[in-house]
Amino acid sequence: MDKKRFEDLKESIIEAGKVMRGELKPSREFTFEIDSSEIKPPIETWAICIETDDDELLITGKVYPVKISLDAVWVRDEEGEATLCPKEFFLPIALPQKVKRKLANLAQAA
Numbered sequence: 001m002d003k004k005r006f007e008d009l010k011e012s013i014i015e016a017g018k019v020m021r022g023e024l025k026p027s028r029e030f031t032f033e034i035d036s037s038e039i040k041p042p043i044e045t046w047a048i049c050i051e052t053d054d055d056e057l058l059i060t061g062k063v064y065p066v067k068i069s070l071d072a073v074w075v076r077d078e079e080g081e082a083t084l085c086p087k088e089f090f091l092p093i094a095l096p097q098k099v100k101r102k103l104a105n106l107a108q109a110a
Contacts, residue, residue: 015027040070044067046092046095046103047066047092048061048090048091049062050089050090057078058077058078063093068090072084073085073087073089
């Protein structure tokens with residue numbers, strides 16, 4: 001990379017930091033429209049936690065009610081907080097309706 005390109009890149013990064021801190025208005029903005037018919041609601045299901053980066057908030061091997069979106073999973077952790085996790089942390093499972101109702105009742109009681 002030549003010196004001019006390096007300096008341009010450096011200035012751009014400095015500007016971005018100032019924008020992120022609220023010290024400066026962006027020098028340019030982009031807008032785009034999203035076709036709402038393309039946005040799919042998250043799928044609500046049950047899944048087994050197969051990996052975690054915090055053993056206190058999620059328990060490997062435990063079945064959780066989850067909402068699976070295109071690129072992530074929403075789950076209530078062991079403290080009851082809604083947490084966004086990578087999809088790789090969970091394996092969705094198919095359960096009979098009777099088991100789903102029983103698990104839902106147990107989750108509400110907790």
